[in-house]
Every structure is written in C-alpha cells, then in structure tokens.
Amino acid sequence: MDKSAETSAKNREKSRIRHLEKAVGELKTALTSAEQRLARETLERTNTANELQEYRGVLNRTIAERTQELRNANRDLRAEIMRRIQMEKELVESQRFVNRITDATPNLLYIYDVITNRNIYINPLITNILGFSQDQIKQVGSQFFQSVLHPEDACVFERLKERFDHAGYKDILESEYRMKNVHGEWRWFQSRDVIFKKTSRGLPQLILGIAQDITERKKAEEELNQSREQLRVLLAHQQSVREEERTRISREIHDELGQSLTALKIDLSWLAKRLSKDQEVLVEKAIEMTRQIDLNIQTVKRISAELRPGLLDDLGLTAALEWQAEEFEQRQGIRCELRIRPDDITLDRDISTAIFRIFQETITNVVRHAKASRITVHLTKETRGVVLTVRDDGRGITRKQIASPTSIGLIGMRERVNFLGGTLDISGTRHKGTIVKVSIPLSS
Numbered sequence: 001m002d003k004s005a006e007t008s009a010k011n012r013e014k015s016r017i018r019h020l021e022k023a024v025g026e027l028k029t030a031l032t033s034a035e036q037r038l039a040r041e042t043l044e045r046t047n048t049a050n051e052l053q054e055y056r057g058v059l060n061r062t063i064a065e066r067t068q069e070l071r072n073a074n075r076d077l078r079a080e081i082m083r084r085i086q087m088e089k090e091l092v093e094s095q096r097f098v099n100r101i102t103d104a105t106p107n108l109l110y111i112y113d114v115i116t117n118r119n120i121y122i123n124p125l126i127t128n129i130l131g132f133s134q135d136q137i138k139q140v141g142s143q144f145f146q147s148v149l150h151p152e153d154a155c156v157f158e159r160l161k162e163r164f165d166h167a168g169y170k171d172i173l174e175s176e177y178r179m180k181n182v183h184g185e186w187r188w189f190q191s192r193d194v195i196f197k198k199t200s201r202g203l204p205q206l207i208l209g210i211a212q213d214i215t216e217r218k219k220a221e222e223e224l225n226q227s228r229e230q231l232r233v234l235l236a237h238q239q240s241v242r243e244e245e246r247t248r249i250s251r252e253i254h255d256e257l258g259q260s261l262t263a264l265k266i267d268l269s270w271l272a273k274r275l276s277k278d279q280e281v282l283v284e285k286a287i288e289m290t291r292q293i294d295l296n297i298q299t300v301k302r303i304s305a306e307l308r309p310g311l312l313d314d315l316g317l318t319a320a321l322e323w324q325a326e327e328f329e330q331r332q333g334i335r336c337e338l339r340i341r342p343d344d345i346t347l348d349r350d351i352s353t354a355i356f357r358i359f360q361e362t363i364t365n366v367v368r369h370a371k372a373s374r375i376t377v378h379l380t381k382e383t384r385g386v387v388l389t390v391r392d393d394g395r396g397i398t399r400k401q402i403a404s405p406t407s408i409g410l411i412g413m414r415e416r417v418n419f420l421g422g423t424l425d426i427s428g429t430r431h432k433g434t435i436v437k438v439s440i441p442l443s444s
Helices: 002-104 126-130 134-148 151-165 215-273 280-307 310-314 317-332 349-370 399-403 408-419
Strands: 108-113 118-122 173-180 186-198 204-213 335-341 374-381 385-392 423-429 433-441
Touching (some): 108 186, 134 173, 317 335, 317 349, 317 374, 349 374, 349 408, 399 423, 408 433
Parallel strands (some): 335 374
Antiparallel strands (some): 385 433
C-alpha cells in the first residue's frame, strides 16, 4: 500500500511536474511571442517615429518654402501695387498732358465711329471754333456733324469711307469740306484722318482725325485767283492792244514810209536821167542814193514784217512760220527745219498770234543763248488742240535758267500759253540741246 501510494504520489508529482513543464513551455512560448510582438511593435514605433520625424522635416521645409514664397509673393505684390500706383499716376499725368494738348491746339480733334456713323469724341475747342456749347452738341447727339455739314460736301464723307476701306493704319487721308457755325456762317475745314481701330473682319471702325479751319486761307486763295484772273485778262488785253498797235505801226511804216521812199526813189531816178553824161560825180551820187533808198525800203519791209507779218493775217500761220524760218536761216546762218501737219493749218487769230510769237521768242533765245547749229520745228494740229515743238542742238538750258524770274521772254511765253488754257514745257540736256513744247487746246 505504501509503495502504491508512493508510486501514485510519484506519478502525481510527475504529472504535476509535466503540467508545470507544459505550463512553463506555454509560458515561454507566450513570452517569446510577446517579446516578438513587442519587438515588432517597437520596430514599428521606431519606424513610425522616424517617418514622423522625416515628415516633420519635410513639413518644416515645405512650411519654410511656402513661407518664403509667400514673402516673395507679398514683396512682388507690394512692388506690383507700387508699379500700378506709379502707372496710374503716369496715366493721369499723360491724360493731363493729352488734355493740355487738346486744349492748346487750335484745331478740332475727333474720333469718328464708322460702324454707328457718329462722332464719339470731339475736343471742347469746337465751342470756340463753331460756337456751339457742349449742351447744344449733346442735344443734337450723334448727328451733330451731319447737322452742321454743308449739303454739297456730304459726298466727301461717302468717298472718305470708300477710301478707308482700302487704307492701312499708316495711310493719312485728307479732305476739305464746309461746316456751319452757330451764326449760320459756312467755315472751310481741312481734315487729316487715320484709322485708329479696325473690326475683326479688318474693316475700319474708329477714325482719328484733326480738322483745321482754313476759311481765311480759302478767302485769300479766292482773292488771289480773282487777282490772277484780272491780271490774266489785263495781260490778254495788253497783248491784244500791243498786237493791234504793232499791226497799225507796221501798216503805217509799210504804207506811208514805204510809199515815201518809193516816191523818193522815183524822183531821184527822174532826176538822174536828166543829168548830163559829163556830170559823172552827180550821176554816181544819184546811183548811190538809189541804192541807199533800196536798202531803206528793204529795212522798212523787214521792220514792218517783224512788227506784224502780213502773211500771218493774209495767208495764215503756216505761211508766216515758213517766212520767219527762212528769214531766220538767212540772217543767222542757223539751219531751221520746219515740219507742219497738216500742210495748211487754220487757227483762231489769237492762237495763231500766240504760236507765232512763241516761235519768234524761242528762236531768238536760241541765237542769244543756245549756240546751236540746227533747229527743228514741228507744228501739229490734233483733234483736241495744236502742238508746237521747237528743238535745238545747243548747249541746253538749265533748270535755274528756266525758273529765273529775270527770264522775261519765258515769262511772256507762259502768259500767252496760260491765257489760252494751254501748257508750256521746257527741258534741256547739257550739250544736247533744249526742247520747247507748247500745247494749246482748240476749245479755249
């Protein structure tokens, strides 16, 4: 019994020991698992702490960078604000400058809207120029310009619109028109317009213009034109009177002095026939006097012809030019070639006289200045007018000589041509000669 109890006790002890060993094993296993879990948790915490530390560093750097960016942006913003404030000051100053210019200029400044057909801006000076107040202009509205524009000048703006359709930004278009002031008086204006803005389709939208009051200049031009017209009529009258006087003097010289010399020659011939042969001295003197009278008769004929060639009145311009060319060639030794088409040209007396006198003045200038050896003359009658061209092979007239106010002959030629509504062109080439071209319309 004792051994069984002892054995049983030993077994129970062994069983308890095994339970204890098992519990210790389980405890060790649990402890190992706990240690491992703790190690993992510790590692994770360490990693998390490191990550947090790294994130904290990144966050601090990001905050620092963003803070610096904000500082820079704030500095730039302050600079931009200061720049804009300065720009606003400059803009205000520029606006004041522009306003001072618009107030100081003696001309009208305006911006015209082509699309809406109205003026969207007119400087205040319009009150001083046309007399309308700003209230009156506002009451009329967009039709203000049309209300003061002369009816006959409405087409000016229509043509201006067409011209702007083909114009660029650099093109400056000029126009003249009349506008009525507050007193009902018409004033002349000259405008210079440019394209200020175009539409998306490239059509002109806004026109910037400046208009100058040229009424006084127009009046001066009109008075000058009237003076010129009066002077032209006076010169024409003087030329007519001079030609009539030349004709009268030519006829008196030819008829009275020529007849007197002819009678004297007849009387001298009658006297010479009655001298005896032994009076040789008297006979020779009579013969010499007869020769002298013949020379005087020829001189009278020449002077009479130069004053007013009878051929010009009796046989026409062609015969007079042919006679003058032949006379010039014989007297000066300069070849003068004359070509007339058609052969027999019939013209008005004033035109014939003008062409003949211009021809005389031209060949006279050739003798005085050109040192030419040959002259070619072309006279052509066309449908619209008659053209005279005189060309020489001399040293050539200069521009200074053409424009010289002391060239009385050229001035006289121009006056004759201007009176008949024609043109006079003179050109010269050094050592190659001079060309004088006269064109006179037959309708004049």
